Amino acid sequence: MAYGLLKGKKGIIFGALDDRSIAWKVAEHCHAEGAEFILTNAPVALRMGTINALAEKVGAEIVPADVTVQEDMENLIKVAMEKYGKVDFILHSVGMSPNVRKGRPYDDLNYEYFHKTLDISAMSLHRLLQACMNADAISEWGSVVALTYIASQRTYPGYGDMADAKAMLESISRSFGYHYGYAKKVRVNTISQSPTVTTAGSGVAGFDEFIGNADRRAPLGNASADACADYCVSLFSDLTRMVTMQNLFHDGGYSSVGEAPQGS
Numbered sequence: 001m002a003y004g005l006l007k008g009k010k011g012i013i014f015g016a017l018d019d020r021s022i023a024w025k026v027a028e029h030c031h032a033e034g035a036e037f038i039l040t041n042a043p044v045a046l047r048m049g050t051i052n053a054l055a056e057k058v059g060a061e062i063v064p065a066d067v068t069v070q071e072d073m074e075n076l077i078k079v080a081m082e083k084y085g086k087v088d089f090i091l092h093s094v095g096m097s098p099n100v101r102k103g104r105p106y107d108d109l110n111y112e113y114f115h116k117t118l119d120i121s122a123m124s125l126h127r128l129l130q131a132c133m134n135a136d137a138i139s140e141w142g143s144v145v146a147l148t149y150i151a152s153q154r155t156y157p158g159y160g161d162m163a164d165a166k167a168m169l170e171s172i173s174r175s176f177g178y179h180y181g182y183a184k185k186v187r188v189n190t191i192s193q194s195p196t197v198t199t200a201g202s203g204v205a206g207f208d209e210f211i212g213n214a215d216r217r218a219p220l221g222n223a224s225a226d227a228c229a230d231y232c233v234s235l236f237s238d239l240t241r242m243v244t245m246q247n248l249f250h251d252g253g254y255s256s257v258g259e260a261p262q263g264s
């Protein structure tokens with residue numbers, strides 16, 4: 001059911017690769033709520049994924065951008081501003097660890113890969129926000145949301161160096177939220193999502209086991225990608241204007257459970 005919560009709002013959505021991607025669901029829900037937006041992903045992902053089908057469905061333009069390349073980020077923002085003037089919302093749904101992908105455990109990291117993990121999965125949020133601020137690309141009371149995972153705060157050994165990237169991502173969201181809030185009343189938050197079956201999610205060692213454990217331990221069960229999209233819509237809407245610099249758990253209660261006799 002749609003409520004017209006994003007009627008007239010313009011945005012940018014990073015990270016829709018295929019129809020399992022969380023960003024894909026967010027794009028569908030934003031479209032249903034009346035928003036217009038640009039879809040963006042790395043050039044290689046545009047070739048490998050199925051984003052064209054999504055773009056057609058939601059009437060969006062696709063602008064390629066590798067989040068580690070400054071010129072790509074600046075060009076994306078330039079195109080968005082030519083199209084919309086300022087944007088009202090941005091979804092950062094980007095993550096990749098070459099160490100995780102190549103099965104390197106946390107105590108045997110390749111440091112070139114580690115740099116790449118941090119650049120793609122964390123520093124990219126800073127790069128995005130700084131480029132937006134320099135171009136004055138986000139409207140007052142605009143909203144930026146990045147997706148994170150609880151391994152930033154508690155140890156999940158199979159999550160490898162992505163845990164460090166997520167800790168940095170959450171910190172950048174808080175720190176930039178301070179600066180952007182004072183400067184332009186722009187909100188910046190992270191959503192800490194349940195484990196979800198997607199290309200990025202399934203790459204984590206032991207994923208099947210920990211998605212099942214989380215589902216049993218969460219009183220409401222794991223939150224789906226569709227439910228995450230609903231939460232993103234609420235954060236892009238005017239109903240959450242005073243929420244910023246927060247890490248918001250969207251996990252069926254999992255993060256607050258100590259002992260779960262019913263869930264073991």
Ligand SMILES: NC(=O)c1ccc[n+]([C@@H]2O[C@H](COP(=O)([O-])OP(=O)(O)OC[C@H]3O[C@@H](n4cnc5c(N)ncnc54)[C@H](O)[C@@H]3O)[C@@H](O)[C@H]2O)c1
Binds near residue numbers: 045
């Ligand atoms: N799936 C989960 O269990 C889960 C749980 C919590 C948080 N998250 C986070 O949600 C976000 C989206 O992941 P997902 O699970 O939908 O998987 P996904 O694989 O569908 O999305 C990850 C996206 O990052 C993009 N990307 C990678 N490198 C890039 C680059 N250099 N430039 C631009 N884009 C690049 C990929 O192309 C892909 O579209 C990630 O930040 C992920 O860490 C996922």
